Amino acid sequence: MDDPQKTRKEFSRRTLLKGGAIAAVTGLSGMSEAIAPAAAPDSPFVSHANITLVINGVSRRVEVEPRSTLLDVLRERLYLTGTKKGCNRGECGACTVHLDGRRVNGCLVLAIAADGKKIETIEGLANGDQLHPMQQAFIDQDAFQCGYCTSGQIMSAVACVAEGHTGSNSEIREWMSGNICRCSAYPQIVAAVNAVAKRNA
C-alpha cells in the first residue's frame, strides 16, 4: 500500500471495470441470437432478450430483462460509468446520451427498445487523448464544480450546438434546461456552449 504506483494499479476502478466489461461481453457472445420467448413458444412477449447496442461505434451484445433501462445497462452491464445516474426519473439530465444521434435521458429508455440502435456516450467523445471541443470548453470555462452532472451537460451541450439552438444566451439556457447543476455552474456552462458554437460558426 506504500507504493502509490502499485496502489493505483491494484485498485483503479477504471482498470477493474474495463476488465469486467470485456469479461461480460465475452461471456455473452456465445448466447442464442434469437429473442427468447416468455411463455408459449409462439408468444410475441419476451421476458429476456439478447440485444445489440452500437455504442460509440462498437457493436455490443448483452442479455437484458425488459425492465432494464439503457442507463442501467450502460453502467452496470457494460461498465460505461461515465453516464451518471442522478434522479432516475428524467428530471435531472445526468444520464443524457445520444440515441440515433438525438439527446435523450438514458433512464427513460428501455434497453430492449433500443435494440439495434446507435448510442453515443461521454466515453465516445474524445479522439484518443484529444478532448472533444466541448469537453475542452468546459475545462476552459470552469463549467463544473463537483462534476456529477458534467457528462450529461456535455452530451446535451454537443447536441444543443448541433441542433443550432445557440442564437443567444437565453436560447442556450432554454435548450439546456433539461440538465440540472446543483453547483449552479450555469453561467460557465452557457459560456462553454457559446464558445463552441462561435468556433463552429
Add this chain to the structure above:
Amino acid sequence: MKNFSYARPTSIHQAIELAATSDVMILAGGTELLNWARIGIAEPSKLVDITGVAGLEGIEELPNGVVRIGALTKLNDVALHPLIRKSYPVLSTSILKAASAQIRNLATIGGNPLQRVRCPYFRADEPTQCNKRTPRSGCAALHGLNEKHAIFGWTEDCVAVQPSDPAAALAALDALFVTQSKQGGRRIPATTFHTLPSESPTAHNVLQQGEVIAWIELGEAAPKSAYLKIRERESYEFATVSAAVALEMEGPVIQRARIALGSVAMRPWRLVETEGRLAGLRSDSPEIMLAMKAGFADAKPLSMNRYKIQLAQNTAVRAIEMAVQA
C-alpha cells in the same frame, strides 16, 4: 420496477390485438410509463411497444386541408415542423414549453396527452389517500396541499389537474384524436378526451383497453394563435396555469376566439362563455377583461389556490394579446 414481458409489433393490427387484454400497457416514448412503473402507479405485466409500428410517424396535409400528425411523431419534431410553426403556432409553442429537449426527443404527441396528474398525493412513493391511485380511498388534496390544483370542474373525489401543455393547444384547435382498436376506432374531440371527476374520479381519459391513438387531426390553420405558460421557473417546469388561444380576426376586430386553459381542471378548460363574448370586440377593447371574467363564473377555488383565478384570467388576456400579434 417490477419486471414485465415485452412485445414489439410492427403493424397497428398486431398492436391492437396484443394490447386488448387488461394486463397490457402500451409503450411509446416511455417518459411517463417508466416512472409509473418505478413509483408503482402502474404495474403492467406486459408491455406492447408500439414504436416499431409502421405508418404512425410524421406530419402530412391531406387533400381536404386537414393536417394529420402521426401519434408516434416526437414532440420536438412536431414543434419544429415548418407547417406547425406557421399554421399552428399555439401547438408549436405549447410543445416547446413542455419538459426538456431530451424528453421531447423521446416523448410522442400521442403519448403526451396521456400523462397523468402531477398531484403529490397521486405521485407519492408510498400510496396515500388518492382516488386515482387507490379507488375509493379518498382525496388527500381536497383539504391538503392543493395550491396547484383545480379551480374548474373538480369534485370532492378529485381536485387534480391535467398538466399537458400540448393538450391545451389541441383543445383550443378543436383537434381530433383518431384511435384504432379491435372495435374499429373512434374520432375523439380533444376537448372531451380527458375525463372529469364528475364522470369518473378514477379515470384519466376516455381511452379503453387496447385502444391506440394513431393520429391527431388538426382542422383549419390558426396562424393567429399563441400559448402562454406561467410557472415557478422559466423552463423545465409544469404550468401553474397556461392559456392556449386561437383567434380569427378581421382588421382589429375579433371574429372568433377559442381559448383553452391548462392546469386548471382535469381537462383543458375551454372558456365557452368568454369565447362568445369576445366575438365582435376590438382586440384592444377594455371589455376583453370583462368577457374573460364572465368565463370564470363557475370557477371554484380550493383552500390554497384562490390566486389561480386571477392568474388564469390575466394569463388568458395576455395570451389573447400575443395571438393578436402572431
